[in-house]
Amino acid sequence: MSNTETASSNTLLAITQLRDLIFSGRLGAGTDHLEGELAERLGMSRTPVREALLRLECQGLVEVRRRKGVRITPFTPKDMAEVYDVLTELEGLAAARAAARNLSDDDLAPMVQAIADMEAAVAVCNRDDWAAADDIFHCELVRLGGNDRISMITQIMADQMRRARLVILYIRPAPMHSSKEHRKLVDAIRAGDADLAKQIQRQHRTVAKGLLLELLERHHLSVL
Amino acid sequence: MSNTETASSNTLLAITQLRDLIFSGRLGAGTDHLEGELAERLGMSRTPVREALLRLECQGLVEVRRRKGVRITPFTPKDMAEVYDVLTELEGLAAARAAARNLSDDDLAPMVQAIADMEAAVAVCNRDDWAAADDIFHCELVRLGGNDRISMITQIMADQMRRARLVILYIRPAPMHSSKEHRKLVDAIRAGDADLAKQIQRQHRTVAKGLLLELLERHHLSVL
DNA sequence: ACTGGTTCTAATGTATGCGTAAAATTCAGC
DNA sequence: GCTGAATTTTACGCATACATTAGAACCAGT
The missing domain is CATH 1.10.10.10 (Winged helix-like DNA-binding domain superfamily/Winged helix DNA-binding domain)
Known part of the structure; x- marks a missing residue:
C-alpha cells in the first residue's frame, strides 16, 4: 500500500x-x-x-x-442522438426551473465563473480546459434546476458520450460563440424568464446535436 | 430446489x-x-x-x-414531483417522436389493446388491472418513441414511485376519463401530429402530477 | 458523575475456492 | 472431408472465510 x-x-x-x-x-x-x-x-x-x-x-x-x-459499450451516432434528445428536454426544464427560482448572484456565480473559464480557455486555444468548464456549466445549470433526478441522469448521459466528446473536441470548430449563448442563458435565469431560459438551452442542445452528428458522419465515426 | x-x-x-x-x-x-x-x-x-x-x-x-x-429509499412528495417532471418531458418527446414515425396500426395495436384493458378494468372497478394496463400503455408509448434511453429512464421512474402509486391507486377518484385522453393521444400519433401528441401527453402528466400531489398532501402521506 | 481513551463487537469489504454451465476442442462415425 | 456428439476447458456464479473498520461498550482517571 x-x-x-x-x-x-x-x-x-x-x-x-x-x-x-x-x-x-x-x-x-x-x-x-x-x-x-x-x-x-x-x-x-x-x-x-x-x-x-x-x-x-x-x-x-x-x-x-x-x-x-x-x-x-460502444457509442454510435444513434446513441449520440438519443443522449442529446434527453439532454435537450431535461436541461431545458432545469433551465426553466432555475429561472423560476429567483436565484441570487451568489447562486449564479459558479456558472458565471465557468463561462469566464471557457472564454479564457478559448483565448489560449485550450480545448480540454474549455470542455472541463463546459461540464461544470451544465452541471451547475441542472443543479440549480433543483431536480436531483435530472442531475443524475444528465451526469450519466455526459459519461456515456465522454469518449465521443473527446474525439469531437478536436475536430470540431473552436467553440467561439458558445459563451455568448451561455451568457444569455444566465441572463434569462437571473431575469426569471423561464420560457426564454428553456428556449435558449433547448436551442443550444439542438444545434449542438446537429453539429456533432454531422461531424461524426463526415469523419465516418460510426462507433466510438 | x-x-x-x-x-x-x-x-x-x-x-x-x-x-x-x-x-x-x-x-x-x-x-x-x-x-x-x-x-x-x-x-x-x-x-x-x-x-x-x-x-x-x-x-x-x-x-x-x-x-x-x-x-x-423513502419516497416523498418532492420525489413524486421530480418523477412526474421527468416523465412529462421525456414521455412528451417520446409521443412526438412516435407521431413523427408514421406508425402502422399494427404498431399501435398494443396501445389500443391497453386502452381497452383499462376501460374493461374501470367497468368492473378493478384498479389493479387498470394500473397494469396503464403501465403497459406508457411503456409502449415510450417504446414507440424509439429512444432506448428514455425507455430505460421512464421504467426506473415508474419503479421508484410504485409504492406511492399503489397507495394512491385506492384513494384517488376512479380513472374514468383517462382512456379518452389516451385515445386522443393514439389518434394524434396515428395522424402524425407530433406537436399535438406531445401536448396531450404533457398535459396528461402535468394534470396527474397536480392530482397526486394534492392527494398526498390531503392524506398527510409525506413519506412512502 | 463525567470525560477521554481504549477495547470490543459486529457488519461490511475483500479474497479465495469450488461447482457449474457455456464455449471450444477433439474425436468418432459417416 | 465433414458433421455432430462427447470431452475438456474455462470463466463466471456463488459460498465461505478472513480483514477491516465504524460504532458500541467499557474502563480509568479526574
Missing part, C-alpha cells in the same frame, strides 16, 4: 480506474475483457472489480455478458 | 424477490436491513444479495450505507 490516495475502498478505486481506462480508450469501445484480467490489471481480487463493473453497467458504460466477459 | 422457476441465477432471483418485498411494503420505506438478514431471508449467501442490492441502488430503490446496512 504505497499509494496514499486509497479512495477509501477498493471498489471505489476500481470504479475510478475503470472509468479512466474506458474514457481514455485504453479499454476500447466494443472490446471484451475478462473479470480476472481486469482484476489483475488493477491489482485486486475479482470481487471489487465485479462490483465496480455492475455499477458501471447501470450507467451504460459496460455490458456484463454471461461467461463472455464484459464489453465496453 | 423444488421451485421450477429458478430465474436462471440467484442474483436475478434476489433482484426479483427484493423488488417484491420493497413494492409490497414488507420492507418498509426508510427501514434499514443487514445484508446477512436479507440473505438468510432469501435463502442464499450474501454475495448474490449484495449484487442485487447494488443494482437496486442504481435504480434508486435502496441506499447502501457504509456499514449500516441498506436503507429502503
Whole structure:
C-alpha cells in the first residue's frame, strides 16, 4: 500500500480506474475483457472489480455478458442522438426551473465563473480546459434546476458520450460563440424568464446535436 | 430446489424477490436491513444479495450505507414531483417522436389493446388491472418513441414511485376519463401530429402530477 | 458523575475456492 | 472431408472465510 490516495475502498478505486481506462480508450469501445484480467490489471481480487463493473453497467458504460466477459459499450451516432434528445428536454426544464427560482448572484456565480473559464480557455486555444468548464456549466445549470433526478441522469448521459466528446473536441470548430449563448442563458435565469431560459438551452442542445452528428458522419465515426 | 422457476441465477432471483418485498411494503420505506438478514431471508449467501442490492441502488430503490446496512429509499412528495417532471418531458418527446414515425396500426395495436384493458378494468372497478394496463400503455408509448434511453429512464421512474402509486391507486377518484385522453393521444400519433401528441401527453402528466400531489398532501402521506 | 481513551463487537469489504454451465476442442462415425 | 456428439476447458456464479473498520461498550482517571 504505497499509494496514499486509497479512495477509501477498493471498489471505489476500481470504479475510478475503470472509468479512466474506458474514457481514455485504453479499454476500447466494443472490446471484451475478462473479470480476472481486469482484476489483475488493477491489482485486486475479482470481487471489487465485479462490483465496480455492475455499477458501471447501470450507467451504460459496460455490458456484463454471461461467461463472455464484459464489453465496453460502444457509442454510435444513434446513441449520440438519443443522449442529446434527453439532454435537450431535461436541461431545458432545469433551465426553466432555475429561472423560476429567483436565484441570487451568489447562486449564479459558479456558472458565471465557468463561462469566464471557457472564454479564457478559448483565448489560449485550450480545448480540454474549455470542455472541463463546459461540464461544470451544465452541471451547475441542472443543479440549480433543483431536480436531483435530472442531475443524475444528465451526469450519466455526459459519461456515456465522454469518449465521443473527446474525439469531437478536436475536430470540431473552436467553440467561439458558445459563451455568448451561455451568457444569455444566465441572463434569462437571473431575469426569471423561464420560457426564454428553456428556449435558449433547448436551442443550444439542438444545434449542438446537429453539429456533432454531422461531424461524426463526415469523419465516418460510426462507433466510438 | 423444488421451485421450477429458478430465474436462471440467484442474483436475478434476489433482484426479483427484493423488488417484491420493497413494492409490497414488507420492507418498509426508510427501514434499514443487514445484508446477512436479507440473505438468510432469501435463502442464499450474501454475495448474490449484495449484487442485487447494488443494482437496486442504481435504480434508486435502496441506499447502501457504509456499514449500516441498506436503507429502503423513502419516497416523498418532492420525489413524486421530480418523477412526474421527468416523465412529462421525456414521455412528451417520446409521443412526438412516435407521431413523427408514421406508425402502422399494427404498431399501435398494443396501445389500443391497453386502452381497452383499462376501460374493461374501470367497468368492473378493478384498479389493479387498470394500473397494469396503464403501465403497459406508457411503456409502449415510450417504446414507440424509439429512444432506448428514455425507455430505460421512464421504467426506473415508474419503479421508484410504485409504492406511492399503489397507495394512491385506492384513494384517488376512479380513472374514468383517462382512456379518452389516451385515445386522443393514439389518434394524434396515428395522424402524425407530433406537436399535438406531445401536448396531450404533457398535459396528461402535468394534470396527474397536480392530482397526486394534492392527494398526498390531503392524506398527510409525506413519506412512502 | 463525567470525560477521554481504549477495547470490543459486529457488519461490511475483500479474497479465495469450488461447482457449474457455456464455449471450444477433439474425436468418432459417416 | 465433414458433421455432430462427447470431452475438456474455462470463466463466471456463488459460498465461505478472513480483514477491516465504524460504532458500541467499557474502563480509568479526574
